[in-house]
Amino acid sequence: MNGCFPVAGLRCLSRDGTKMAEPGTPRFLLVFDFDETIVNENSDDSLLRAAPGQKLPDSLRATxxxxxxxxxxxxxxxxxxxEGVKPQDVREVYEDIPLTPGMTDLFQFLNKQSSCFEIILISDANTFGVESSLxxxxxxxxxxxIISNPSGPDGHGILVLSPFHSHNCPRCPSNMCKHKVLSEYLRERARDGVHFEHLFYVGDGANDFCPMGLLSGGDVAFPRRGFPMHRLIQEALKAEPPKFRGSMVPWESATEVRGHLQEILKKC
Incomplete structure (x- = not known):
């Protein structure tokens, strides 16, 4: 499939039932988490490789x-x-974190289908690390x-980190609710006249479960198999199936995500 255009006879409506944007606008929004989704480690844990002795003092860990x-x-x-660790030292750690199995395959596929997907990243890591890795x-x-907690060198060349925002969600960490982040992004794009047909979400963590409330029919959650997001969706499906309105495709290799997206495009 060389393009992503409406097929004759199919209704060209967005996931909220509104008319789609003009031809040439991506039809689907694809959202990625970062830690243990794109990269095969928790990047905050990886950061310790830059610390003296590759560990933190017990007094710091206790806080x-x-x-x-x-x-x-x-x-x-x-x-x-x-301790004198420079931003370049930290950058090198992030650059060395391996991608998860199959992620290169998925990214290569998405490179060829750039007209179909608008791709964003929502991560509770930090912008310096995510940008360095990608x-x-x-x-x-x-x-x-790239939507993540702001970070970067200050005026003295020392890396600093800030919270992304504040929110009232009781399920999420105090600095980021991904449901709120994604809701605001969808509203922003709607103001630009962009209305996506479907939403696809690739993640792994418990904080990736909160935005699942935004999924509707035809949307797909891609939780990493056996990780907290997968377990929480399974529990929701058993307890209150109507609250999870999308479909779920667990994955161990991101090649499985690519295969499912390919099948979706074949039906367009």
Missing amino acids: YREGFYNEYMQRVFKYLGD RATGYRGLFRS
């Missing part, structure tokens, strides 16, 4: 509080800076938007 991980990582960034792999250009 972690459930639901306030971003605050904890702010202290980790400060500790690294105080640029090293050569796939930064796939993504229209």
Whole structure:
């Protein structure tokens, strides 16, 4: 399939029932998580490879509080800076994190189908790490938007980290609710006249479950098999099936995601 255009006889409506944008606008929104979805590690854990002795002091580790991980990582960034760890040292760690199995295959497929998919990334990691990793792999250009906690060198050349936003969601960490992030993104694109036919979401973590409430019929969740997002969707399907309105396609290799997206395009 060389393009992504409406097929005669099919209704060209978005997922909310409104008329689609003009031809040439991507028909589908594809959302990626980062840690343990695009890359095969938790990048915050990988960051420790830049620390002295590749570990953190027990006194620092003891400051972690459930639901306030971003605050904890702010202290980790400060500790690294105080210990003389440079942004380039940290960048090299992020650049060396391996992609998950099959992710290169999926990205190569998406490169060829850029007219069909608008691709964004929503991550509770940090912008410095995500950007460093994607640029090293050569796939930064796939993504229209990278939405993550702001980070980067300050005026003294020390990496600093900030929370993305505040919210009232009781299920999510204090610094980021991905449901709120994705809702705001969809509203922003709607103001631009862009209405997607379907939403596809590739993730793994518990915080990737919250935006599942935005899925409707024809939308697809791609949870990494055996990870928290997969388990939470399974539990929701058993407890309250109407609350999960999309379909679920678990994956172990991102090649499985590519195969499913290929089949969707064949039906268009």
